[in-house]
Amino acid sequence: MTKALIVVTNHPKFGEMDRATGLWFHEAAHFDNVMKENEIDVDYVSPNGGYVPIDPLSLAPDDMDSIDWNFYLDDKTRNVHLANSLKPADVNPDDYQVIYYAGGHGAMYDFPENKDLAKIASSIYERGGVLSANCVGVSGLLAMRTTDGKRFVHGKKLTSFTNDEEALNGLTNDVAFLPEDELKKSGADFSKSDPFQPNVVTDGKLITGQNPNSATGVGEAVIKALLK
Template structure:
């Protein structure tokens, strides 16, 4: 029998960016990175909201729709889920950080353009963290952490163990030259203690209240690590 978590709430951050700049290639959130984390929260009675840098419509990376499992189809077929979270995601100014125990940055290539520049969402994450909550991110979503600061203005991830989408994985995608920068390189440059596993294998790094995952295969594992933290604290 599952342990019910009382009064917990999660905020999932998703992109508004629908296109690789300078190309005719569509992008957006990698759907399973949102749904697999969301479903772990749902199974443990943790309420979930979605926020994006500008609010409103959230594009789905079409590539993610070619790799759908039963869980993804269930969420994709839920019109209430789509309307509330993908058609009408919250704007940052509609979010009260004090209401959330964890923030989770979902990935997809779109985030490479809007996450690092969203100081409003970074401020939400900073407040959640300073209130004792968790900051979590998966795959390309880790680039949202680049904007998150400590109270003294230093980079939150400087000196902290984490992971994220690897240069090797980007090369396997044949998209190295299509993104504005490489997530692995940016994390290292920011001073993070970056580690990685084999390409497209699950890899979750837990550093107290900072939890990161390497790729889409790691989204569920991040959710389980969050629940584990909640159950122990």
């Protein structure tokens, strides 16, 4: 049975600013929905396990569609996946053929240096599994290294939340870092589309999306990669 592991943040607040953050709900719900439509089971893991904060802005009426509402009202989503997510020590990478790093600004704080999650992702990828990430979640790839110690993202074709999109959010000077800049510094072959338009970049078994609106496309690209 094919299984996917969805990585979500535990971080509830911007660094020095009194503003809540966490998982951008749409990014988990829409990817999870594609997995369910293709009869792929999912588990959720977070850096510390347990409770997963949701960015309150992602639950605004204008940002919630029917898929988001279905998942928001689903008992398992609320009571298991988001209330009691797995911690890395609970995860056997051999059980999964897909890993997906979901975004939300909280991911900037607990993804980029998390070696435990990076080991899980590397194990799945090195066994021929699909490594995927979306928006700010792509920053989780910064913790990964190749067997010779180089940055995993070096030379890889990918995308993430862009500097332009962060500027439009008005948060350029408030975020921990700019994912586009950090990925480029690490040698990634970075590309982007217009702000907040769906954009998915595939490099073999590595699949990344630019922004929340790319989450469904990332899921669909994962399915295509599994069928190859």
